[in-house]
Amino acid sequence: AQSVTQPDIHITVSEGASLELRCNYSYGATPYLFWYVQSPGQGLQLLLKYFSGDTLVQGIKGFEAEFKRSQSSFNLRKPSVHWSDAAEYFCAVVNWMDSSYKLIFGSGTRLLVRP
Amino acid sequence: DGGITQSPKYLFRKEGQNVTLSCEQNLNHDAMYWYRQDPGQGLRLIYYSQIVNDFQKGDIAEGYSVSREKKESFPLTVTSAQKNPTAFYLCASSPHDSHHNPSGYEQYFGPGTRLTVT
Numbered sequence: 001a002q003s004v005t006q007p008d009i010h011i012t013v014s015e016g017a018s019l020e021l022r023c024n025y026s027y028g029a030t031p032y033l034f035w036y037v038q039s040p041g042q043g044l045q046l047l048l049k050y051f052s053g054d055t056l057v058q059g060i061k062g063f064e065a066e067f068k069r070s071q072s073s074f075n076l077r078k079p080s081v082h083w084s085d086a087a088e089y090f091c092a093v094v095n096w097m098d099s100s101y102k103l104i105f106g107s108g109t110r111l112l113v114r115p
Numbered sequence: 116d117g118g119i120t121q122s123p124k125y126l127f128r129k130e131g132q133n134v135t136l137s138c139e140q141n142l143n144h145d146a147m148y149w150y151r152q153d154p155g156q157g158l159r160l161i162y163y164s165q166i167v168n169d170f171q172k173g174d175i176a177e178g179y180s181v182s183r184e185k186k187e188s189f190p191l192t193v194t195s196a197q198k199n200p201t202a203f204y205l206c207a208s209s210p211h212d213s214h215h216n217p218s219g220y221e222q223y224f225g226p227g228t229r230l231t232v233t
Contacts, residue, residue: 011154032220043119043205043224044158049215090157094220100165102148102173103222107157 002027002095006106013081014114021076021109023091032094033074034067034103039087047089050074061085086113118142119225121206126230128200136228138206142170148207148222151175164189172189182187193230200232 005024023062025031032051036044048059055067064078075093091106119140127132140147146165150158160173178197183189185212189208193200207222 010151011203021118032217034221036224041203043121043226044207045224046221047219049218100163100171102160102163102219103220107155107160 002031002093002104004091004093004104004106006089006091006109008109009107010112012111012114015083018080019076019078019085019111021089021091022072023076023106024072025074025091025093026072027093030069031074033065034092035059035063035069035074035097036078036088036090036092037087038108039092044090047076061064063080081111081113083113083115086111089098119206119208121124121204121225121228124226124228126228128230128232130230130232133195134193134200134230134232136193136204136206136230137186138191138225139188140189140206140208140223140225142208142210142223143186143189144208144210144223145186146209147183149173149179149181149189149191150205150207152203152205152227161191161204164185192226193232200230202230204228204230 017092022040022045035047038044047063050067088108088110090108092103095104148163149161159175162181164170180192189231204225206225209222210219
């Protein structure tokens with residue numbers, strides 16, 4: 001079965017600094033991958049997705065992610081972090097089961113932004 | 116304005132009582148999902164439904180029940196059998212047109228309901 005690992009529980013960066021959040025997946029074929037963001041007490045918002053094609057995908061709010069098959073990774077990046085980016089970030093992969101599917105989520109990475 | 120609504124935002128119940136959480140969507144999505152979120156554990160799937168009048172258990176279905184009588188609605192009942200019901204509950208939906216368009220796998224989330232049982 002597919003799985004997703006986000007090795008960093010917390011990350012703290014200074015405002016204006018660059019950011020990279022790690023995501024590793026386990027899946028034999030080409031995975032369908034997502035990054036979501038969650039502000040405290042809110043639902044999840046889709047940042048970006050990867051299905052196929054160009055391995056560097058652009059998302060909303062200035063985020064991008066790069067799919068690297070050789071490393072089974074789909075890391076999220078942002079060149080300059082804003083204080084409003086402080087939130088929890090979840091990586092997810094589609095898991096097919098018989099005739100249906102579900103999303104498998106990582107345990108999340110909480111981003112703290114220093115002024 | 117299309118989206119997913121969950122009500123109420125905060126819910127308090129006494130132990131031993133059943134409670135039903137509401138989830139409504141006007142996105143015309145076929146599939147709907149219920150997740151439970153606890154601190155440090157990410158999202159865990161409780162139940163999902165890919166079509167009206169049909170639903171499947173997720174990873175942590177024990178102590179929960181659902182119904183899908185209408186495409187727009189997917190209420191979740193937390194029963195007294197659920198041993199640790201206090202959590203943040205999230206509802207989501209997706210188009211599920213995955214055979215023709217992988218975007219059918221994208222899930223759109225509601226704002227969540229925080230349930231506290233004492």
